[in-house]
Each structure stands twice: as C-alpha cells, then as structure tokens.
Amino acid sequence: MDIKFFDLDGNEITEKLAPCYVVELDEVGSEVSRKLFNPETAPQVMKVPLTNVNVSSVNATKPDKIWWIPKAEQYTLTGNLPLPDGVFMFMLEKVVNGERVVSDERELAIVKNGVVTVTGEFETKGNFIISAARLNEGLASIGKPIELEFEDIEFDVYGVVREELKTMV
Incomplete structure (x- = not known):
C-alpha cells in the first residue's frame, strides 16, 4: 500500500496540508480509497x-x-x-x-x-x-x-x- 496526497484541484502534493485528499493506492498503483482531510479548527478565542x-x-x-x-x-x-x-x-x-x-x-x-x-x-x-x-x-x-x-x-x-x-x- 502507498499513500499520496492531492490538493482539491487533483494535483499531487508532497505533504498532508489541509484541505487535501489522502489517497491509498494498492501495489499496482490503483486507487483503493480517497478521503478528504480537512480537520475542523477550533475558533480563535x-x-x-x-x-x-x-x-x-x-x-x-x-x-x-x-x-x-x-x-x-x-x-x-x-x-x-x-x-x-x-x-x-x-x-x-x-x-x-x-x-x-x-x-x-x-x-x-x-x-x-x-x-x-x-x-x-x-x-x-x-x-x-x-x-x-x-x-x-x-x-x-x-x-x-x-x-x-x-x-x-x-x-x-x-x-x-x-x-x-x-x-x-
């Protein structure tokens, strides 16, 4: 299994920066799952x-x-x-x-x-x-x-x- 990150426009990025997609790839490079990474941030007090x-x-x-x-x-x-x-x-x-x-x-x-x-x-x-x-x-x-x-x-x-x-x- 390999994990890659993509920005919201579908461009591959080198690190997990919100918001982005976290994509799991199998051994042959096929997409297994795609999850949106966009954690909620607590409001600044x-x-x-x-x-x-x-x-x-x-x-x-x-x-x-x-x-x-x-x-x-x-x-x-x-x-x-x-x-x-x-x-x-x-x-x-x-x-x-x-x-x-x-x-x-x-x-x-x-x-x-x-x-x-x-x-x-x-x-x-x-x-x-x-x-x-x-x-x-x-x-x-x-x-x-x-x-x-x-x-x-x-x-x-x-x-x-x-x-x-x-x-x-």
Whole structure:
C-alpha cells in the first residue's frame, strides 16, 4: 500500500496540508480509497481585559479588596472593556465561605465606546462575586469566541446604613 496526497484541484502534493485528499493506492498503483482531510479548527478565542473597574453608589465603599454596598441601593459598575458596542449578561454569584455558589443575580452589561456599564441593586444581603470564569462559561455556551480577563469583583451586601460607618471607612 502507498499513500499520496492531492490538493482539491487533483494535483499531487508532497505533504498532508489541509484541505487535501489522502489517497491509498494498492501495489499496482490503483486507487483503493480517497478521503478528504480537512480537520475542523477550533475558533480563535480572543482574550479581552476588563480594567479600571469602579463601583459607585451613595454609600459604596471599598475598604480593602471588597466593595461594601447596602442592600437595595442602586449601584453602577464601570470599567474599560475593548469590545464593540453591545449588551451582555453579567452574573453576580452569591457565595458562602467565599466560594460555594448558592444563587445568582443577573444584570445587563452595556458596552459603549469601550466602556462597560452595569447598573443594578442587590435584592438580598450576602457576599457576591463577578468572576471571569463564570462570565466566560456563559460566553462559551452561546458561541462567543471571547474570554474576559480580570480579577474577581467582590461585593459584601449589608443591611442598614449607619452614620458611624460613613466616618470609619
């Protein structure tokens, strides 16, 4: 048995370059089989950084790496996201012990002129995280060939705003 390769126009080529035909020949040179070699290539996934994230609301504070926001208070998250104008869904996962997801809230993320804006309010108290891993799962499930890159954005959502808190943070 001998194997030869042919381009799509029937010209013999010296190596197996997609797309091409892989032809098996018997001992006398007669064609035994012809198969198209054209492997599917995975779509290129574009890595997109989310940078300069900021959260604002009347009482939002960030004493360390976690944003503190009162329950039911409207907030706006903004950041640089170099994507075409459009709308995405951001999942804010409620977690316990910093990692076990127990529920989520979803907010529309509007990208305009390279800036993403998410406006919402938390319906319950607790710890919430926006993670690149979770958003990328969602993007992959709808066939978007992009992956966002950023550190987790974390929120502690609390009950009543106390005046003494405002002067302590």
